[in-house]
Amino acid sequence: MAERxxxxxxxxxxxxxxxxxxxxxxxxxxxxxxxxxxxxxxxKGRGGAGFLTGLKWKYAAMAxxxxxxxxxxxxxxxPGTFKDREILSKVPxxxxxxxxxxxYVIGANKxxxxxxxxxxxxxxxxxxxxxxFHVYCDIHNLKFRVEIFLGSGAYVCGEETxxxxxxxxxxxxxxxxxxxxxxxxxxGCPTVINNVETLVSAMTVCNIGPDxxxxxxxxxxxxxxLFSISGDTPKPGIYDLEFGLSLDEFVRExxxxxxxxxxxxxASGFCVPRKKFSQTTLGFKGxxxxxxxxxxxxxMIFNSTRSMYHVLENYLEFFEEESCGQCTPCRIGCQQxxxxxxxxxxxxxxxxxxxxxxxxxxxxxxTAKCGLGQSVANSFSSIVENFREEMIY
Amino acid sequence: MPHTRxxxxxxxxxxxxxxxxxxxxxxxxxxxxxxxSDEAMVEVAKTLDISSADVYGKATFxxxxxxxxxxxxxxxxxxxxxxxxxxxxxxxxxxxNLLKIKVGETTLNRKFxxxxxxxxxxxxxxxxxxxxxxxxxxxxxxxVRDIIREYKNKP
Numbered sequence: 001m002a003e004r005x006x007x008x009x010x011x012x013x014x015x016x017x018x019x020x021x022x023x024x025x026x027x028x029x030x031x032x033x034x035x036x037x038x039x040x041x042x043x044k045g046r047g048g049a050g051f052l053t054g055l056k057w058k059y060a061a062m063a064x065x066x067x068x069x070x071x072x073x074x075x076x077x078x079p080g081t082f083k084d085r086e087i088l089s090k091v092p093x094x095x096x097x098x099x100x101x102x103x104y105v106i107g108a109n110k111x112x113x114x115x116x117x118x119x120x121x122x123x124x125x126x127x128x129x130x131x132x133f134h135v136y137c138d139i140h141n142l143k144f145r146v147e148i149f150l151g152s153g154a155y156v157c158g159e160e161t162x163x164x165x166x167x168x169x170x171x172x173x174x175x176x177x178x179x180x181x182x183x184x185x186x187x188g189c190p191t192v193i194n195n196v197e198t199l200v201s202a203m204t205v206c207n208i209g210p211d212x213x214x215x216x217x218x219x220x221x222x223x224x225x226l227f228s229i230s231g232d233t234p235k236p237g238i239y240d241l242e243f244g245l246s247l248d249e250f251v252r253e254x255x256x257x258x259x260x261x262x263x264x265x266x267a268s269g270f271c272v273p274r275k276k277f278s279q280t281t282l283g284f285k286g287x288x289x290x291x292x293x294x295x296x297x298x299x300m301i302f303n304s305t306r307s308m309y310h311v312l313e314n315y316l317e318f319f320e321e322e323s324c325g326q327c328t329p330c331r332i333g334c335q336q337x338x339x340x341x342x343x344x345x346x347x348x349x350x351x352x353x354x355x356x357x358x359x360x361x362x363x364x365x366x367t368a369k370c371g372l373g374q375s376v377a378n379s380f381s382s383i384v385e386n387f388r389e390e391m392i393y
Numbered sequence: 394m395p396h397t398r399x400x401x402x403x404x405x406x407x408x409x410x411x412x413x414x415x416x417x418x419x420x421x422x423x424x425x426x427x428x429x430s431d432e433a434m435v436e437v438a439k440t441l442d443i444s445s446a447d448v449y450g451k452a453t454f455x456x457x458x459x460x461x462x463x464x465x466x467x468x469x470x471x472x473x474x475x476x477x478x479x480x481x482x483x484x485x486x487x488x489x490n491l492l493k494i495k496v497g498e499t500t501l502n503r504k505f506x507x508x509x510x511x512x513x514x515x516x517x518x519x520x521x522x523x524x525x526x527x528x529x530x531x532x533x534x535x536x537v538r539d540i541i542r543e544y545k546n547k548p
Contacts, residue, residue: 079473082514117420117457118513120526152420152455155511169412169441171454228516230475236517267474300475300516314474318511324454 010216010224011200011240012090020136022207023097027140031061031105038202041210042222047073047158047195048265048296049371050284053202056192059182060106063190068108070099070144071186071193075116075163077155078266079318080298083226084196085119086238091200092129096146098199100137101206102192103144111146112186114163117153155322159370160193162324173326174370197226197297217243221283231263231301232256247272247280250299258303261386266298267315268375271308273386308387309345313338315379323372330373333364337380344391351392354384397433400425401440410440415451419458427467427503428459456510464499466544469510469523476512476519484520485509487534491541505544 016022026034038054045051060068072095076084087095099111113130115122130146137144149167151157157166161175164186185191194202201223205213214222221243230236233254251259263271264282272280302311316338325331340357343349361377368374384391400421408414415437422433429452438445452458470476470485485507489495492505499506515521518530529540 076514077512079512080475080516081512082516085514116514117455118510118523121528150417150420152416153457153510154455166416167413169415169451171450230516230519231478238517302478306478311474314472314477318473321456322511 009240010204011087011094011197011226012238015091015093019093020097020100020133020140022203023100023136023142024140026101026206027104027142034101034105034206035061037210038205041205041213043198043201043205043213044221044284045195046197046201046225046296048078048268053194053198056182056194057102057105057202059180060108060190060192063183065190067110067187067189068106069186069189069191070102070106070108070111071160071163071167071191072099072111072113072196072199073158073160073163073193074119074196075114075151075158076119076196077116077158077322078268078296078298079315080228080230080263080266080300081296082228082230083238083297085122087196087200087226088113088115088119088122088126092126093133094200094203095196096129096133098194098201098203099146100133100142100144101203102194102199104142106190106192108192109143109145111144112149112167113146114149114151114157114167116151116157120150123148123150154324155318156324156370156372159372162370163193164191171324173324174372176369195296217283225282225297227297227299229254229299229301231299232259232303232306233301243283245282247277247282250282251277251301254299255301256303258305259301260304260306261302261308263298263300263302263311263379265296265378266300267318267379268371269296269298270378271311271382271386276386308383308390309341312341312380312383312391316341316376319372319376327367327369327373329364329367330369330376333360333368333373334376336360337376341384341391351388354388354391358384397422397426397436401437405440410442412441412443415441415443415448416455419448419452419455423458427465428462434460462499462503464503464506466504466524466547467506467508469508469513470496471511471513471515471519471521472509473512473516475516476521479519481520483534484522484532484537487537488541491538 035058043053074084154172156162157172159174162172166172181191216223224240224242227239227241261271261273320334323330323334344353361380365374365377401418404418404421405414418437434448435445438448494500496507513521515530520532521530
């Protein structure tokens with residue numbers, strides 16, 4: 001195995017021997033110091049968008065408001081992603097410790113874990129851990145309570161402002177940004193919304209310090225990352241790998257010897273064809289040469305028996321169904337893209353029609369209200385441009 | 394609607410009669426009555442003092458909430474790409490043959506409904522399906538036959 005491919009087990013590794021020790025240790029530290037550590041560590045959100053976690057906490061800490069909230073986003077709906085479920089079932093204490101530290105830093109007294117309805121089976125064991133967590137909060141004098149809020153099968157609710165609306169009892173439709181949730185979030189109060197894995201990584205930074213954390217990864221993408229690996233691979237599963245891995249190395253380890261393409265970042269991510277494996281590095285956009293791909297950790301591997309037309313059609317069907325329908329570019333755009341590739345495939349429209357569809361995705365990228373509609377262009381253009389002949393014949 | 398009333402009261406007892414309780418209430422009714430009837434939605438609207446259109450809007454937004462009657466056991470088979478690659482069609486075919494219904498339909502005795510769903514988060518163990526809240530992974534036609542038989546024997 002290449003060096004960067006070693007399983008790090010930072011995230012899913014064992015607990016410290018004493019319960020909530022790291023939480024306790026951090027509750028006596030100056031809040032500014034914790035924020036500074038997080039910013040120095042360069043930790044970016046692990047949900048896919050990759051915003052600096054330290055800055056998010058800082059803004060919420062600075063925001064005025066008697067009531068503040070911490071929300072753990074466990075609405076993991078991106079196709080090919082299943083790491084959050086694994087974290088919540090194996091190491092929920094680390095997530096809760098992260099939430100507790102965040103609550104202390106920003107001054108929140110209420111937290112939610114927004115759990116997707118598909119993971120309802122996790123509730124009993126998670127609730128048990130939360131009950132225990134509350135005992136430790138009381139012991140350490142942290143006025144903080146966490147509640148599970150269940151989703152009901154809507155991908156778009158993973159978008160942070162849609163998630164807020166969902167808890168508030170509204171349709172899970174994204175809000176306009178700004179204002180950002182760090183200032184005006186849940187019920188209008190300052191709110192930090194972090195992905196499950198981000199909270200664990202934040203806790204890790206608070207435990208080992210930013211310098212140790214930064215030793216892992218590459219420029220602009222520090223630390224380790226859980227990758228959810230599926231598709232045509234002999235060993236699907238969850239792997240804790242270091243950032244900065246080239247796709248070449250990745251495929252050599254996880255491919256089945258016949259890998260045609262890898263979808264990085266789920267249906268809203270990018271499809272990388274074989275010829276570009278060597279120039280692609282896994283990480284957030286950074287100063288390195290080649291393409292650095294932002295990723296929530298979804299890696300779907302396709303071998304040469306797969307039709308990329310069928311893959312794209314499956315994604316578009318997904319987006320069409322999951323679009324909340326609020327903004328026109330996304331609502332109509334997803335439908336038209338699906339109809340469009342079908343028409344080209346059937347020969348009803350000429351191959352050049354693909355260019356018009358590509359320009360439609362560009363329009364969606366700049367006009368759609370939230371990440372869902374904006375990111376359809378990622379998979380669409382990367383598949384159509386790299387596998388054009390499969391779209392036509 | 395004495396039963397619905399009890400369900401609503403149970404949830405508002407925890408959240409209070411405010412809008413934050415809306416999704417949990419709808420989930421509770423769905424779980425017990427297998428769908429959200431017009432009467433139930435009106436009752437919820439009255440309790441929370443919001444328009445019934447608002448309740449309907451919320452109910453139709455989420456794929457796990459239904460406004461038409463579903464079976465006691467709702468089977469949701471994942472159709473997203475990785476499960477699709479791993480022969481989800483065979484799974485669907487098997488269930489359709491066993492229950493004599495098509496995707497989207499409910500058996501006449503209202504025991505089973507068969508639906509498609511988007512990514513369940515079990516791509517590494519596909520194909521996967523949910524029956525109500527329970528997850529079944531790495532499905533094969535044989536495995537599905539056993540599971541369905543088990544549910545058929547349940548009350």
